[in-house]
Amino acid sequence: MPVELRKGGLHVSGTPLWLDARRKSELSFVSHAHTDHIARHERVIATAATLRIMEHRLGPLQSKLPVPYHRPFRLGDLDVELMPAGHVLGSAQIRVTRPDGHRIVYTGDIGFEPSSTAEPASMLACDTLVLESTFGMPRFRFPPKERIVDEIEQWARRALSRGVRPILYAYSLGKGQEIIHQLHARGLKVCAHPSIHEVSMLYTELGVKMNVRRFEGTFDEGEVGVFPPFGKSPALKEIYPKTTAVLTGWALEPWAARRYGADIAFPMSDHADFPALMRCARESGAREVITVHGFAKDLAKALNAEGIFARAVTQVVQMELPLAADPGQSELGL
Ligand SMILES: [Zn+2]
Numbered sequence: 011m012p013v014e015l016r017k018g019g020l021h022v023s024g025t026p027l028w029l030d031a032r033r034k035s036e037l038s039f040v041s042h043a044h045t046d047h048i049a050r051h052e053r054v055i056a057t058a059a060t061l062r063i064m065e066h067r068l069g070p071l072q073s074k075l076p077v078p079y080h081r082p083f084r085l086g087d088l089d090v091e092l093m094p095a096g097h098v099l100g101s102a103q104i105r106v107t108r109p110d111g112h113r114i115v116y117t118g119d120i121g122f123e124p125s126s127t128a129e130p131a132s133m134l135a136c137d138t139l140v141l142e143s144t145f146g147m148p149r150f151r152f153p154p155k156e157r158i159v160d161e162i163e164q165w166a167r168r169a170l171s172r173g174v175r176p177i178l179y180a181y182s183l184g185k186g187q188e189i190i191h192q193l194h195a196r197g198l199k200v201c202a203h204p205s206i207h208e209v210s211m212l213y214t215e216l217g218v219k220m221n222v223r224r225f226e227g228t229f230d231e232g233e234v235g236v237f238p239p240f241g242k243s244p245a246l247k248e249i250y251p252k253t254t255a256v257l258t259g260w261a262l263e264p265w266a267a268r269r270y271g272a273d274i275a276f277p278m279s280d281h282a283d284f285p286a287l288m289r290c291a292r293e294s295g296a297r298e299v300i301t302v303h304g305f306a307k308d309l310a311k312a313l314n315a316e317g318i319f320a321r322a323v324t325q326v327v328q329m330e331l332p333l334a335a336d337p338g339q340s341e342l343g344l
Pocket residue numbers: 042044097119
């Protein structure tokens with residue numbers, strides 16, 4: 011089994027290497043700096059941008075190995091290479107080639123829509139593909155990003171022309187910077203919650219220039235607000251009149267706006283939609299696909315229906331094992 015699911019996350023069998031381990035490990039590849047992918051490992055393999063954002067979130071790291079994209083290196087008897095994942099700035103996929111020539115690709119979170127703030131994702135050839143499945147259901151087909159941003163711009167301009175403050179809810183790493191960049195390019199002024207502003211300043215430091223003002227309690231004339239979807243600033247309560255929109259792939263679900271406490275939802279995502287995930291699996295030429303996160307079972311089913319051998323690895327599968335008295339302790343081959 012090329013990859014195992016252990017208590018701490020995914021692990022490359024017969025090697026010391028973890029993939030986005032969820033708890034402290036001796037050696038882990040970190041695909042990007044979203045909080046559900048990072049931990050204070052003893053040694054970390056990641057891009058320089060991911061390491062920089064990780065340290066912003068976790069404090070100084072013990073031992074880090076910054077790796078540029080497309081620069082293969084040796085790790086013990088493995089050949090390892092990082093390639094862009096198109097999800098957030100610095101996000102990477104990893105390809106591990108074993109001594110027997112077997113190539114394993116782990117995508118991490120991946121997005122194929124063009125982005126102005128993240129490096130474009132590569133399609134990678136491999137034998138075993140570990141593919142994220144956040145939106146791995148056929149009903150998740152996102153409109154082109156350009157069209158969604160058009161709609162967001164029109165929505166914001168309409169609100170401003172009526173004297174209403176448009177507030178966008180977007181994650182503080184990735185989506186926040188992408189919408190700030192896009193709106194600025196379209197001539198709109200943006201003011202962001204400090205958590206989003208701080209990451210934006212890191213983006214500028216890392217070479218993606220961001221034009222955005224830090225929110226200090228009030229807005230200037232003509233500004234669009236960008237805030238994180240959860241833990242909203244209490245100061246927002248004082249902003250009136252306002253209208254709110256959340257940016258999320260879940261916008262395709264009827265409950266999305268309400269769930270995020272917004273007036274409207276736009277389907278802007280930094281994850282691949284279902285057709286893009288299927289294409290990624292097909293073009294990899296992989297003999298086996300392991301689907302992880304989100305709709306892993308549905309994506310595996312759709313791939314199998316196309317004749318691509320695939321299986322889902324989820325916590326649910328782990329808990330269904332009759333021998334696993336404590337599912338958290340079991341170690342599964344995938
Ligand atoms: Zn992510």
